[in-house]
Amino acid sequence: MINIILFGPPGSGKGTQSAKLLEKYKLSHLSTGDLLRDQLKRETKLGLEAKKFMDKGLLVPDEVVIGMIESKLDEAGPDTKGFIFDGFPRTVEQAKALDDLLTKKGTSLMSLIALEVTQEELVKRILLRGETSGRADDRDRATVMKRVQEYDNKTAPVADHYKSQGKYNAVQGIGSIDQIFGNLSLVMDDLMVANRS
Ligand code: B4P
Numbered sequence: 480m481i482n483i484i485l486f487g488p489p490g491s492g493k494g495t496q497s498a499k500l501l502e503k504y505k506l507s508h509l510s511t512g513d514l515l516r517d518q519l520k521r522e523t524k525l526g527l528e529a530k531k532f533m534d535k536g537l538l539v540p541d542e543v544v545i546g547m548i549e550s551k552l553d554e555a556g557p558d559t560k561g562f563i564f565d566g567f568p569r570t571v572e573q574a575k576a577l578d579d580l581l582t583k584k585g586t587s588l589m590s591l592i593a594l595e596v597t598q599e600e601l602v603k604r605i606l607l608r609g610e611t612s613g614r615a616d617d618r619d620r621a622t623v624m625k626r627v628q629e630y631d632n633k634t635a636p637v638a639d640h641y642k643s644q645g646k647y648n649a650v651q652g653i654g655s656i657d658q659i660f661g662n663l664s665l666v667m668d669d670l671m672v673a674n675r676s
Pocket of ligand 1: 487488489490491492493494495496511512513515532533536537538539540544565566567568569573604605607608616626652653654655656659
């Protein structure tokens with residue numbers, strides 16, 4: 480299976496680029512942000528619990544997110560070619576859980592691909608999206624800064640976890656969406672070739 484983590488700080492373009500990668504490489508999408516927002520919209524117990532964290536720019540507790548991913552992986556049919564993990568894992572604990580879940584499925588992670596974007600650009604993009612997205616966590620600068628801080632403290636170490644496994648790749652995340660997608664595709668194509676040989 481082709482299992483890829485699309486990694487990066489909030490607003491780095493993970494959701495934007497995942498949509499294009501899924502179409503090109505025919506992979507399945509697992510976005511914890513989308514899954515949580517869906518629970519929130521349906522006002523489920525999980526959604527209402529998650530909202531308390533998301534609205535403040537904080538990460539949702541590991542056990543909630545890991546349980547959600549586990550059930551999504553279990554739902555995957557035998558024809559699944561692989562997954563793009565978008566916004567997951569966001570802590571080293573989540574990364575270890577993902578490694579275990581994939582091992583249980585008889586597969587493993589191929590690579591983590593990081594989108595590199597400056598803090599100034601991230602804040603600009605998220606506040607701009609906040610004008611139309613209706614997302615409480617996109618609206619004010621203090622919440623956006625909290626999300627960036629959570630990323631620096633808790634999520635950035637996930638990159639080291641996969642560097643130590645020799646699975647880390649990075650792509651410049653500033654430029655036009657198509658330019659970035661072109662560079663991501665070059666990395667993906669190299670990974671496919673390495674996987675075949
Ligand atoms: P996410 O939904 O993952 O939100 P994100 O980090 O804002 O998204 P992304 O990086 O995908 O940005 P996008 O492509 O949309 O998480 C939201 C919250 O959910 C978290 O804060 C947390 O509370 C919770 N959560 C989610 N997963 C969790 C987990 N595993 N554990 C714990 N908690 C979790 O791009 C952003 C904007 O930039 C868009 O408006 C886009 O149009 C624009 N853009 C994209 N590419 C661009 C480019 N090249 N140039 C200019 N603009 C660009």
